[in-house]
């Protein structure tokens with residue numbers, strides 16, 4: 001028998017403020033057509049005055065717990081992927097722990113930018129298969145609107161805010177690719193590329209800073225590295241492209257999503273796409289897409305899912321799981 005981290009619940013939260021591409025036309029030299037054609041994005045949600053990364057993460061966690069039919073008493077640990085925590089410390093995860101009324105267990109943040117959720121899933125899986133936790137809340141939550149330079153048209157039209165969460169539970173499997181739960185993971189990073197995507201603030205500057213990106217350079221790395229990490233994880237899981245029910249990719253750019261699916265030999269009919277409605281929500285994008293894909297009726301019990309993401313670092317990775 002093999003211990004598996006099985007998805008028991010999923011949920012998400014999106015702030016009420018929706019901003020269409022056309023709204024940027026008033027303040028920037030840009031157009032709805034350019035943003036749609038180059039990125040696939042049509043609109044995004046931005047945090048309101050009452051939304052923070054931890055408040056959105058808490059709302060998503062509550063939705064996932066309700067979906068699982070559980071409450072916080074059942075949860076041993078919270079793993080929260082974010083690059084935009086409310087404060088430098090304590091972790092946003094401990095804030096969520098308090099907001100959920102959870103006074104046991106442990107909580108910590110993972111910071112791997114847009115790859116954060118695959119890093120968080122991989123760490124939560126390790127906690128479960130090593131017996132350190134039985135049930136783990138895995139959350140991705142971001143308020144990238146707080147680190148946008150609103151005069152930089154090359155970045156500020158691309159990102160959005162939101163949160164998504166999964167409840168993972170330890171269950172015995174047979175040790176085959178037919179098991180439910182996380183079947184394989186693959187993580188990578190290469191800090192030589194740190195200047196392609198970074199925030200120009202932090203403790204060394206005394207400011208929280210703004211996101212800076214050489215978008216076309218990141219693009220050059222994305223398809224190759226995403227397809228490669230997905231293949232590595234699929235090989236480890238013992239599955240092929242034909243076995244994949246859904247790719248649930250990081251939602252940064254429809255052209256990256258299409259290019260990666262093509263390289264993976266999976267048709268776009270088997271890809272969950274939410275980038276048009278959410279923009280790039282960094283570590284929140286995969287759990288948001290999983291939750292929306294489930295709510296749309298796309299993702300069903302037993303489906304084989306491949307998630308893949310790349311972002312600042314560069315950091316990238318993939319997770320193969322059976323829902």
Ligand code: UT7
Pocket residue numbers: 029030031034035038039114153154155157158214215216217218219222252253256280282310311312
């Ligand atoms: O999630 C983390 C990882 N991040 C990503 O995956 C993002 C990866 N990169 C991308 O998604 C794309 O590179 C972008 C959507 C950011 C840009 O698309 P692109 O096809 O790579 O365009 P580009 O950066 O090469 O820019 C083409 C032109 C430039 O003008 P010139 O130099 O050709 O005259 C830009 O200045 O488009 C211009 N441009 C814009 N024009 C209108 C850049 N932003 C805008 C804008 N509106 N908002």
